[in-house]
Amino acid sequence: MIRTKKSTWLLAFALFSLFFGAGNLILPPLLGLEAGASWTAVALGFCLSAVFIPVLGIVAHSRLQGSLYDLAKPVSGSYSLLYCLVIYSISISLPSPRTASVSYEMGIAPLFEMPSWVFATIYFGLVFACVWFRSKILDWLGKILTPALLLLLFTLIGAVIFNLDWPVDHTPQADTLSKGLLEGYQTFDAIGSVVVGGVIIISVNLKFPQYDLAEKQKLIARAGFLAGLGLLTVYIGLILAGAKSTPFFPQEISRADLLIGITRQNLGATAQWILSLMVSLACFTTAVGIITGTSDFIKEQLGNSQRAYRITAFVACVIGVLVGQWRVDFIIAVAVPALMLVYPVTIVLILLNVLPKSWTSRTIFRIVVGTTMLFSLPDFLGSVGYPLSESMTSKIPLQAYSLGWFIPAAVAFGLSSILTRKKGVSEEG
Structure with missing residues (x-):
């Protein structure tokens, strides 16, 4: 029983860190700022698309005990292959590079004079090293990176909740529920769940070969629920932080500038260092998950070729360096058409498999x-x-x-x- 509990928490922490990346950190505060006193409605919409659906995606993977290909295979084999190629291409071209862009804009540029391409090269070099040592990913994420990230997140959220008054009444944006729902698309978490779900399946098989199928299914489902609970808590906290900051920031402020402002306002002189660590940890773990998932898929398609795995990881990191030179808001804008095309289908595939x-x-x-x-x-x-x-x-x-x-x-x-x-x-x- 003790072994099972430890395994569940280890996996839950790893899942949380794989989900929680660039968008998850910078999107919620602006939603709260725009919604003001109606922050609960926008939080509900955001959590439906950024927590509920992704958790169902992990549940679907726990039942299938397979890859992204298995999720879409009931439609047809050719459709599933095309769907996988589209999803993985989007993942390494937009959300993965966005992690480097966010890390640079919010974590590095305010502290160090370093060209963005130099930072992105170092950043994806470290990502590549983690992906190379595939069997260690679960331990690194679950035991080291996630606890540090959660500590920083709750430090910020706690400071805002206790330092500021409750949201002031002002005219919120119309349709806050649907606004939150659609903004949840930008986290890529539904797509992330079907991408990192495969990573988790392989990681569990590597880490816990002694577990039978039923134990693995229960382990992944429970860990998915706990990770979802963590995401729910953090998102509500960040949205509330934005809502409570309505008297201090203009509605037209950028997502990154708002998070920087909230952190500095509530954590004082150490704010920038805390923010830099928080952003870097959140972004790095997500990039590792995306590139590992893509590399796992190509490896499986090419006869379990380890060479294909490493070449894919290298190419994905190079794309990350190149696209990561764009500004965060531009990458978010570019992602909208891709999300409108694949997100609804991904949600439907998750629901059908559950x-x-x-x-x-x-x-x-x-x-x-x-x-x-x-x-x-x-x-x-x-x-x-x-x-x-x-x-x-x-x-x-x-x-x-x-x-x-x-x-x-x-x-x-x-x-x-x-x-x-x-x-x-x-x-x-």
Whole structure:
């Protein structure tokens, strides 16, 4: 029992650090600042997409005991391969480089005169070293990096909560719930859950070969719940910190500047060093998780080639150095079209894999995923500057909130379930 508890907490800490990266740190405070006294509504939306769905993603992986490929395989093998290539390409091209950009802007530039490319080279050199020593990742993340990160986070959150008054009343942004939900997309946590879920499966197999399948499933599911609870606590704390700071900062302040301002205001002279450590730890662990997951996938596709694993890791780090030269806000803006295209499908795949197998089939997977992709197109086209006419989109429920895919996907699930049962379809999902 003691062994199981230790394993669960080790894995939960590792999961938290893999999830908690650049976006997770800089997005919540600005949401709180904009929402003001309505911060609870924006927190609810943010936590739905940035905590609830990612935890379900880990639960899905614990049941499958497989990789990202297995998550989409019920649609078809070719679709799953294409989906994996898109997800991993996005992951190493946007959220991974963003970790270096955030670390430099908030952690290094205020303290040291160092060119961004020099920092990014050192940063991804260390990431590459961690990815190279694959079997040690779980211990490094769970025993060392995450406890340090949590200590710094709770120091900041505690200082804000006890130093500042409760949020002042002001006119919040409209649609705070949907605003929080969509901003949760920018954390990449739903995508992160299906990427690092595979990393966790392999890490558990390496670290705990003595556990049987049922023990591994329970271990991962419990660790996912604990990691989700940690994320929930930190997000609510950071959103509240932003809300309580409404009298001190303008609404149009950048995400990075707001976090820097809140930290300096509440932690005094040591603020910049604390912020630098906090940002660096949060970003570094996420970059390790993304690049490890991508390298694991390529290795599996190429016959468990260790050479392919290391080449992939090297290429991903080079991309990180190059793209990491862009400013944080620019990377966030560039990511929007990609998120609008793949996030809804990822959420649907997670939900379908969490459902009992008796509720799903290959036919249901195909119909629901196809419907989701179709109704995600208006948001994607709008994000790249080619919006569909209002006469075409106004009749789609929730389209005004960029959630036009949700009700069609739910209806498609219901109708396809009825259809397959009537025809007596009995397929494996």
